[in-house]
Amino acid sequence: MLARLIESINFETDEALLTGESLPVAKDEETTFDEDTGPGDRLNVAYSSSTVTKGRARGIVFATGMYTVSPNLMATIRVTLIYLNDSLTVCQEIGSIAAALRQRGSKRRPIKRRDDGTAHPLRHVESWSLTSIDAVGRFLGVNVGTPLQKKLSRLAILLFGIAVVCAIIVLAANDFSNEPEVIIYAVATGLSMIPASLIVVLTITMAVGTKRMVQRNVIVRNIKSLEALGAVTDICSDKTGTLTQGKMVARKCWIPSRGTYSVGTSSEPFNPTLGALMHTETPPSAGGKEGGEDGSEMHYSKLIENNPELTDFLLVASLANLARVHRNKEGIWTALGDPTEIAIQVFASRFDFNRNKFLDETNRQYKEVSEYSFDSDVKKMSVIFEDLQTRQQMVYTKGAVERVLESCTEIKWNSPDAVELTEQMKTEILKIMEVLAGQGLRVLALASRPYNAGNGRRASRDGPPPREEVERNLIFRGLIGLYDPPRPESAGAVKRCHRAGVKVHMLTGDHPGTARAIAAQVGILPPDMGQISQRSVQHMVMTTKEFDCLSDDDLDRLPSLPLVIARCAPNTKVRMIEALRRRSAFMAMVSDS
Numbered sequence: 001m002l003a004r005l006i007e008s009i010n011f012e013t014d015e016a017l018l019t020g021e022s023l024p025v026a027k028d029e030e031t032t033f034d035e036d037t038g039p040g041d042r043l044n045v046a047y048s049s050s051t052v053t054k055g056r057a058r059g060i061v062f063a064t065g066m067y068t069v070s071p072n073l074m075a076t077i078r079v080t081l082i083y084l085n086d087s088l089t090v091c092q093e094i095g096s097i098a099a100a101l102r103q104r105g106s107k108r109r110p111i112k113r114r115d116d117g118t119a120h121p122l123r124h125v126e127s128w129s130l131t132s133i134d135a136v137g138r139f140l141g142v143n144v145g146t147p148l149q150k151k152l153s154r155l156a157i158l159l160f161g162i163a164v165v166c167a168i169i170v171l172a173a174n175d176f177s178n179e180p181e182v183i184i185y186a187v188a189t190g191l192s193m194i195p196a197s198l199i200v201v202l203t204i205t206m207a208v209g210t211k212r213m214v215q216r217n218v219i220v221r222n223i224k225s226l227e228a229l230g231a232v233t234d235i236c237s238d239k240t241g242t243l244t245q246g247k248m249v250a251r252k253c254w255i256p257s258r259g260t261y262s263v264g265t266s267s268e269p270f271n272p273t274l275g276a277l278m279h280t281e282t283p284p285s286a287g288g289k290e291g292g293e294d295g296s297e298m299h300y301s302k303l304i305e306n307n308p309e310l311t312d313f314l315l316v317a318s319l320a321n322l323a324r325v326h327r328n329k330e331g332i333w334t335a336l337g338d339p340t341e342i343a344i345q346v347f348a349s350r351f352d353f354n355r356n357k358f359l360d361e362t363n364r365q366y367k368e369v370s371e372y373s374f375d376s377d378v379k380k381m382s383v384i385f386e387d388l389q390t391r392q393q394m395v396y397t398k399g400a401v402e403r404v405l406e407s408c409t410e411i412k413w414n415s416p417d418a419v420e421l422t423e424q425m426k427t428e429i430l431k432i433m434e435v436l437a438g439q440g441l442r443v444l445a446l447a448s449r450p451y452n453a454g455n456g457r458r459a460s461r462d463g464p465p466p467r468e469e470v471e472r473n474l475i476f477r478g479l480i481g482l483y484d485p486p487r488p489e490s491a492g493a494v495k496r497c498h499r500a501g502v503k504v505h506m507l508t509g510d511h512p513g514t515a516r517a518i519a520a521q522v523g524i525l526p527p528d529m530g531q532i533s534q535r536s537v538q539h540m541v542m543t544t545k546e547f548d549c550l551s552d553d554d555l556d557r558l559p560s561l562p563l564v565i566a567r568c569a570p571n572t573k574v575r576m577i578e579a580l581r582r583r584s585a586f587m588a589m590v591s592d593s
Contacts, residue, residue, distance in 0.1 A: 010055030010376055013046050014339075015509070024053040024339065026376050041567060053338060054374070107134065146224055147231035147586055163190035232502055234580050234587040236573065239508035239515060242590055243522055244484040245269055248339040250347035251441060251485065252284065254432055255478040256425075257412045258309050260284055262295060263347065267488055270325060270333040270342070272349035279303055284435045300351045309412055310351070313477045316446040318348040318355045319366065320383050320396035325349050326356060340442070343482045344398070364388060370464040372471070379403045382471050384451055384459045393451040393459055395470050401433045401479065404445035411476040418475055433479060440517025441481030447474035483514065486522050494523040505563055507573050512566040516541050519564045540564065544572045555579045 012024040028043045046059075109130040113119040137143035141153035170186040171177075206227070210220050220226050240246050247269040253261045259281035266275035280295030304310055323337030323345040335342040345355060358366045366385045374381040380399030386392070397404060405426050410418040413425060433443045451459055451470070459465050494504050504524050508515050519525045525540060526532060532540075542562040548571075555561065561579055565572060573589070580587050 010374060011046075011057040012052070012054040013050040014053050015047065015050045027057065028376070029057070029059070107131070109134065146227040148227040149224075159193050159195075163193040166190055166193060228586070229588070231586050232588045234503045234505060234585045235497060235590060236505045236507050236576060236580075236587055237590040239506055239510055239518055240484060243490045243506065244486050244518060246484065248343040248442075248482050249485050250343045250480055250482050252436060252439075253313065253347065253478055253480040254283055254436075255309050255313055256429075256476070257414055257416065258307065260295065261303070261310075263350070264297075265485060265488055268333065269485070270335045270346060272325070272333070272346050272354075275350075277303060277350060283432050284439075304351050308416065309477075312448060312475075313446055314348050314351050314353040315394075316396045316398060316448050316477055317344045317480065318353045318358065319368075319385050320381060320398045320446070321345050321348070321355060324356070325354060340444070340482060344444075344480060347480065369393060369459045369461060370470070372467050374399070378467075378471070380407070380471060382467070384464075384470065386459075394448055395451045395474065396446075396448045397471055397474055398444055398446045401430065401443055401445040404447050404474070405429065405476065407471045408447050408474045408476040410449075410473075421476060429476070429479070436479065436481040437513065438517070439481070439483075440514045440521075441483045443479055443481050445479055446477045448477055449474045484518075486518060490522040498523070503563075505561070505565070505576070507565050507568045507576060509568050510566060512541065512543055515564050515566040524563050536560075541566070543567050544569050547572055548575070552579070552582070556582055 011027045013027065014024050025043065027046060031044050033042055033044070046057075109127045111119050111127045112123050134143065140157060142150055142157070144150070145153075167186040167190040170189050171182065174182045206223055209226050209230075210223075213220050213226065237243055245267075249263065249266070249269045251263055255261070259279060260283060262278045262280075264276035264278065268274050276297045277300055278295040278297050304314075321337075321341045321344055323335060323341035325333065325335045325342060325345045328334050335346070337345070348354065358364070359368075365388060367388055368383060369386050370384040372380075372382040378399070380397055380403050382395060382397040384393055384395055387394070397407065405421075408421050411421045411425060412418050429445075433445075436443045459470075497504050506515060506519050506524050510518075516525065519541070520527070536559065539558055539560065539562055541564045544565060544567045547562065547565055548569075550558075555575075556579070561576070561583070565576065577587060577589070
């Protein structure tokens with residue numbers, strides 16, 4: 001199949017519903033990928049069920065509905081997607097999910113063959129024998145239904161056998177007399193083996209269980225689901241929106257001359273009044289809990305007092321930002337904009353540096369002069385604002401750490417005075433960025449400088465200066481780390497599952513580093529991975545590519561199935577379920593969608 005390449009400009013889509021990726025994915029129509037590339041990494045394709053968060057693009061739909069099940073078709077064609085005139089026309093990956101769910105296991109046992117495809121005649125006999133046994137088991141109900149139904153079926157067969165034996169004993173004791181009294185006595189003896197109150201006890205137990213579920217805000221529509229819930233041995237959970245809140249938050253920021261500022265856990269990501277603020281003078285590389293809170297808790301007014309470095313940082317976070325965070329008429333905090341910018345704006349609002357405060361029509365403090373939107377090539381976003389009181393124009397820039405560092409020449413390192421940004425300082429900043437990234441954070445850099453084009457010229461909306469002139473000679477202000485935080489109740493729920501003997505697996509479309517960090521925080525992965533063998537650690541956390549490269553026999557030979565699968569595709573989740581079934585596990589799938 002041929003497809004015509006069309007352009008895209010800063011095109012990003014939110015694929016959380018499909019892949020679990022918590023951040024919007026930037027698309028690139030010029031790239032090609034291997035045949036085994038998963039849906040989350042196909043940057044030249046967009047899917048139905050995803051939403052456009054930024055940019056525009058044009059493209060061609062080359063597969064719809066159930067025709068999207070072929071990975072070869074989607075991986076080998078270079079296609080850009082359409083976002084034109086407020087309409088999004090995309091190829092679908094949902095068909096592959098539907099096809100996987102429609103697949104039913106064959107009722108016929110497969111024949112074990114040699115490597116050359118041949119099979120011993122006894123293997124055919126074995127296959128048909130096992131197939132016949134399965135058919136009898138399905139008829140008797142001992143290998144279909146919920147675990148409770150299977151146990152009741154086995155109990156019924158056992159009681160039926162005992163009843164027959166008792167009836168035979170009674171008849172034998174009476175020399176198999178055909179007298180009506182003897183026959184009635186034998187039948188009554190057999191019937192006495194059946195527990196008449198069993199159905200009543202089960203009904204009452206299920207009713208009590210349903211009532212308990214209602215008290216926990218869960219409505220049971222089918223009693224089979226309640227039966228199955230009590231027999232679960234493994235839970236396969238999504239990450240984004242299930243174990244996590246599904247919304248980006250700013251967790252840490254580092255200012256070179258001031259140290260690290262951390263934000264505590266909150267159940268409302270848009271509410272800047274919740275979550276403790278902490279400060280420590282040590283950088284993230286100096287230690288601290290992985291992804292946790294560091295330092296002593298302080299009020300924002302104490303942190304901002306006599307702290308010009310933090311003030312400069314927060315001005316960049318607030319003004320180089322298009323997101324809106326405000327309280328609605330019902331008193332609920334809401335946000336509008338890109339998830340990354342919302343998280344940064346909420347962080348600025350924690351210190352009373354909300355963008356609305358500076359641009360309010362009744363008491364405007366700043367005027368926006370020029371804006372340079374985020375571009376996937378430069379990976380930066382810049383604005384020029386003018387202070388209405390001092391008439392000072394400032395450039396505020398945020399973006400990828402490496403790109404922002406390229407535009408910076410000065411930094412406030414160990415003193416309130418700006419000094420030259422050396423290569424050694426850049427290396428130290430990159431090390432700190434890697435530490436934050438290892439904690440599952442997405443790290444951005446912030447910078448600013450007074451704007452002075454020379455010759456007394458000032459920036460204006462009528463004649464905005466070129467981008468190259470604006471994004472240079474910046475002063476590095478600091479780093480900010482964002483991530484999708486776990487729900488406050490997730491760690492406790494995972495702990496209770498482990499106490500009950502239930503294994504919890506995370507199947508997510510997010511990046512391996514982020515998935516590993518979140519899994520460690522909620523308790524899915526052991527807290528001390530250093531005491532576990534390297535081979536076991538490799539099997540605990542796997543990517544979809546690593547998992548799908550293993551055959552069914554290879555998966556069955558693993559000492560245990562992985563606890564975390566990152567970049568997970570829908571078909572991988574189906575394979576995981578099948579692998580658990582082959583281990584006689586009874587699993588539940590948990591997702592926010």
